[in-house]
Amino acid sequence: MADLVQKLQSNAFNLTDAQRRIAEYVIQNPMDVAFLTVDKLATMVGTSTATIMRFSAAVGYSGFSELQKELQASMKHKAAPQTRLEANLKSTTKSELMHQHVEQQYNNIQSSLDSISAETLQEIIKLIAESDQILCTSVRSGRPVGEYLSLGINRILGNSRYFNADTTDWVEDAVTFHASDLVIAVSYPRYAKRISQLLQVAKAAETKIILITDSYTSPVSKYADYILPCPSPSIGSHNSIVSAILIADYILSALAINYPERTKPRLDKINSILTEMSYHTK
Structure with a gap:
């Protein structure tokens, strides 16, 4: 464009x-x-x-x-999913679907890596580690990324919760948003209004905001303190989360490696409880 x-x-x-x-x-x-x-x-x-x-x-x-x-x-x-599908049907070859899929995801990942500096990632890791509460939120196609981050951060640090912004349950919690908290939001085209509403409330409370979205021009980027652009095109009709999951997975790995004095004792206790419950099969 x-x-x-x-x-x-x-x-x-x-x-x-x-x-x-x-x-x-x-x-x-x-x-x-x-x-x-x-x-x-x-x-x-x-x-x-x-x-x-x-x-x-x-x-x-x-x-x-x-x-x-x-x-x-x-x-x-x-565009709307049916419009994306119609366009992709014209530009894809069924016999080469896997090749075109891999090429698209490679381009998404490379674009994300080109857009995010190592310094920005370091600052984000430090911000997550220093925040009192970490509130992850998303809707629809972004939900797997938001839930994955929330689960991973909570397992490591014990202070993360997930909000589905499509419901209004977050409103009761939003009144306690504080400057020492952190919101991590995931928003893809066609950009749900609920995400914007939640981020407006967080911004008013001076809560720091990390946004995972498709580009710096995303309409919700105006609320963010940090933006992680993770392109979402697919060769089908959906928003692809591959590049976002890569970045989210790196964040979880970096937290565990950079803060072992916090993460290792917690993981040891979790494992001890699961072992007592005979949670895992032998």
Whole structure:
């Protein structure tokens, strides 16, 4: 999307009035343009398909389909699941699904690693270790990440709870949010309003916030003290959590390794109780 906007801006003076109208519509409605037919777009803008084709050439594309393909690549993972699936059905080959899946996840992980500095991760580990209470929250596709982090942190440090932000049960606990607490939120497209509401309350209480989301431009990023961008595109219809789980797993490992004086005694006690219960099979 950023590349397309740059092309539109650099060619603005060469566009006709009708083409400028198309450019404005593209910038304001990228999701629609990414998946509309050229005929439908012409109707929406009030112009002809020929004008749209000339517009595409004027801003540096071989045709509207090439312009649309670039938009789809940047927007499809933020669309509704059925829209993502429709777009992916056009761009995937069934005989190469595994290869395309692995390539997509590799790109997600690499993008996440490129976006998160070692210094930021160190600060986050230190913040988690020093917080009184750690409250993990998420909804829907982000829920496995939030629950995994909460379970892991609580096993290691004993001061983490999980909130499903889709329910209002967190409201009673939110009134006790304190500056010494920490909220770790997971939010993916299409960004649930409940997460924003919870983070607003936490922010007002001066509670520190770590946000795991798909990019720095996420609409909930304005509430966060730390952002961990973990891209979520998949070759199906869902938000992928692979890159987020990698980062979450690293956080748990780093906590255990960096604070053994806290984690080892606790793990020993947990194991002792489980052993007395004959919890594990032999």
